Amino acid sequence: MVGQWWKEDDEKVVIRCYNDRRDRTEMDCVEKSCEIGNDQTFLFTDTLGDPICRIRNTPRFIMLVAEVRNKLVGSIQGSVKPVKLQDKSVNVGYVLALRVMPPYRRHGIGSILVRKLEEWFMSHNADYAYMATQKDNEASLGLFVGKLAYVIFRNPAILVNPVNPRGLKLPSDIGIRKLKVKEAASWYRKHVVSKTDFFPDDIVKILRNKLSIGTWVAYYKNNDKIISWAILSVWNSSKVFKLRIGKAPLSFVILTKVCNFIGRFLPFLGLTALPDLFTPFGFYFLYGVHAEGPLRGKLVRALCEHVSNMAALDDGGECKVVVVEVDGESNGSDYSLMRCVPHWKMLSCDDDTWCIKPLKREENTTSLNDFTNMFLNSKSRCLFVDPRDV
Ligand SMILES: CC(C)(COP(=O)(O)OP(=O)(O)OC[C@H]1O[C@@H](n2cnc3c(N)ncnc32)[C@H](O)[C@@H]1OP(=O)(O)O)[C@@H](O)C(=O)NCCC(=O)NCCS
Numbered sequence: 001m002v003g004q005w006w007k008e009d010d011e012k013v014v015i016r017c018y019n020d021r022r023d024r025t026e027m028d029c030v031e032k033s034c035e036i037g038n039d040q041t042f043l044f045t046d047t048l049g050d051p052i053c054r055i056r057n058t059p060r061f062i063m064l065v066a067e068v069r070n071k072l073v074g075s076i077q078g079s080v081k082p083v084k085l086q087d088k089s090v091n092v093g094y095v096l097a098l099r100v101m102p103p104y105r106r107h108g109i110g111s112i113l114v115r116k117l118e119e120w121f122m123s124h125n126a127d128y129a130y131m132a133t134q135k136d137n138e139a140s141l142g143l144f145v146g147k148l149a150y151v152i153f154r155n156p157a158i159l160v161n162p163v164n165p166r167g168l169k170l171p172s173d174i175g176i177r178k179l180k181v182k183e184a185a186s187w188y189r190k191h192v193v194s195k196t197d198f199f200p201d202d203i204v205k206i207l208r209n210k211l212s213i214g215t216w217v218a219y220y221k222n223n224d225k226i227i228s229w230a231i232l233s234v235w236n237s238s239k240v241f242k243l244r245i246g247k248a249p250l251s252f253v254i255l256t257k258v259c260n261f262i263g264r265f266l267p268f269l270g271l272t273a274l275p276d277l278f279t280p281f282g283f284y285f286l287y288g289v290h291a292e293g294p295l296r297g298k299l300v301r302a303l304c305e306h307v308s309n310m311a312a313l314d315d316g317g318e319c320k321v322v323v324v325e326v327d328g329e330s331n332g333s334d335y336s337l338m339r340c341v342p343h344w345k346m347l348s349c350d351d352d353t354w355c356i357k358p359l360k361r362e363e364n365t366t367s368l369n370d371f372t373n374m375f376l377n378s379k380s381r382c383l384f385v386d387p388r389d390v
Helices: 020-033 109-123 138-147 181-191 203-208 250-265 296-312 368-376
Strands: 003-006 012-017 042-046 060-068 071-085 088-100 128-134 151-154 157-162 174-179 212-220 229-236 242-247 282-292 319-326 352-358
Touching: 012 109, 020 071, 020 088, 060 109, 071 109, 088 109, 109 128, 109 138, 128 138, 138 151, 138 352, 174 181, 174 296, 181 203, 181 212, 181 229, 181 282, 203 212, 212 296, 229 296, 242 282, 282 296, 296 319
Parallel strands: 088 128, 282 319
Antiparallel strands: 003 012, 012 060, 042 242, 060 071, 071 088, 128 352, 151 352, 157 319, 174 212, 212 229, 229 282
16 A cells, blocks of 8 residues: 555655654644635644644554655555444544645645555455545545546535623423433434434444543423433543634624624623634534434424533633534425534535545446435434544
């Protein structure tokens, strides 16, 4: 998997595994030179000095780097794990944090990095490779979909809600109970796994991870039979990396100032002050969000507010927003998680684009068309967004 290749102008590119002692400082430069965002907003990731912090919690992971004339110019990370996909147990390889420094782009380095990572996935028995990007990231889609035959199969929305430091009052008719890890795992296995794609086989490991704060269910107190219920688990991403907005549209800057003014001087209006997102901030990520029954919407909202209250009490006030990733589809019913999960439209985005590619095509499907249809027809199933992939 490691070795030497030639970029399009015949200059040598060395691909090798990341070496923490040797590469940490240079890696920081690569990361800083690659801004992620659109023309108006840039989001910076502060990995707190640990470039592989985002994949450390997965069972098998790797980070590759690309070197030109002994200078580090690009990198990629990946992890492999077993999941349920279309009711089958398969291994999937997740591609993330692909970076090539601007002066070295369009010389084939990004493509070499992805291909080498796919080889590593295959050596670890992965059936599929998948990745997520924004729908306006032309370079990324051009590379994965245009050149490397990935197929777009989902467009989930990332919903972001600022934490209200004053706390929120929850409805008195709703009860919320924390589940033990074993209880949570069996609840998920009983009710969620058959309705979800990408459900991780090692759910117990995720729930036991030190970053997993817990799992809660919400129900109506006066219901003799539990007809409606909601469940979610919380992952404390603040302990892994921080985010920071580098540049924002003027409207966002003005809104921040107005909200903070109102929050400070006119608190009786009850408006949530917008947190300062220009300095590094952490977030709680909600995963395994699932609800059933006719009155489930209010329960989901109550659970999200309960988590927001926990975040407000979080040590050091690091956690400034609560984040959930949900499928944009409403599945034809009146209920949609998008509508029930409290979020600020201005902070959220509906342009996440998930792409997938079979690595052992001949064993799994007969043709690329069958493969594409299999995913396009599976939209009625929810997506389980693994907090370790965030
Ligand atoms: C995405 C990125 C890694 C591509 O790296 P790269 O080394 O330039 O990629 P390659 O040279 O291998 O490009 C391969 C193909 O991808 C497509 N592509 C690459 N950049 C493109 C761009 N800016 N616009 C449109 N298509 C593009 C082209 O089809 C290209 O083939 P071509 O040069 O023969 O036309 C790089 O632009 C980058 O680091 N971007 C910032 C970070 C980022 O967005 N990462 C992806 C997160 S998922």
